[in-house]
Amino acid sequence: MLRVSRLTDYATVVMTCIAAHPADVLSTAQIADEAHLELPTVSKLLKTLGHAGLVESFRGVNGGYRLARDAHDISLAQIVEAMEGPIGMTECSVAEGQCEREARCNVRGSWRQVNSVLSGALRSVSLADMLPAASVAVPERPAAS
Amino acid sequence: MLRVSRLTDYATVVMTCIAAHPADVLSTAQIADEAHLELPTVSKLLKTLGHAGLVESFRGVNGGYRLARDAHDISLAQIVEAMEGPIGMTECSVAEGQCEREARCNVRGSWRQVNSVLSGALRSVSLADMLPAASVAVPERPAAS
DNA sequence: TCAAATCAGTACCATTTTGGTCTGGTATCG
């Protein structure tokens, strides 16, 4: 079915949740609640996203996560690569020497061409583009504490 | 990492092998030999490709397979769809109502956008384009650099 | 008409990937 893994999909949702509160440090529990995902799952996602340098973490009481840089400077491609590694539609798009047909393979060039179109599309979408347009105004749910 | 299944990759190889002999009916054994793949695997591929109407089969002695239409009229997208079903990068790109977030999901639109770019790229490559350059003059070669 | 060649369909199994949970550890704040 040619799709990204479910975790990658979740990662985009989690990232938009964090991006919707640019000023705050959100705990994993808050993010899980907002994204409607299980807490351990969100925890694992954030760990991976942190390793990739897309979010930064703060430990201890009142700790949590925050975007590592502005939402305009984070692309969908970076999120996908953080979760799944280098983008490649076939084995041989990513690394050389995977199959012995490589030298005389007619198919490989076409796949690489499709691949570059895809990664271009992923690079062209930023996290800011994925936010609801309304978020420039007041969010629908003001933090009732 | 965001790739088509290995069988889909094999399917493109098998299709180019068949396309390289436009006049002949090739047996599964011949195709397997030429593609350097196992015979039962090729058999399964061809059955699926046949159901999708991309190749036609002939039974009995001297039977085998042949392209159902000209190589220029078969796109990479059709091969992928034959093997993997509708092209969609996320669950919700393909069908509605998969997740309860759908109504207010900010992420979905961006995925659908990426998706349409990808399927456009797959549609733009024909089986004829994937053959060795001998018999085909590639119309446009967008310089990928 | 019989036998060989060849595709058709189904069922099955082994491996890998994926998604998710749990446990213990460490840092920070009050």
Place this chain on the structure above:
DNA sequence: CGATACCAGACCAAAATGGTACTGATTTGA
């Protein structure tokens, strides 16, 4: 010091994937 909250890793169950085997149906040709 202790409560909170992130960190790291192992671990497990379920699903998808790739491959194999077996049986049946159809056509050709001797």
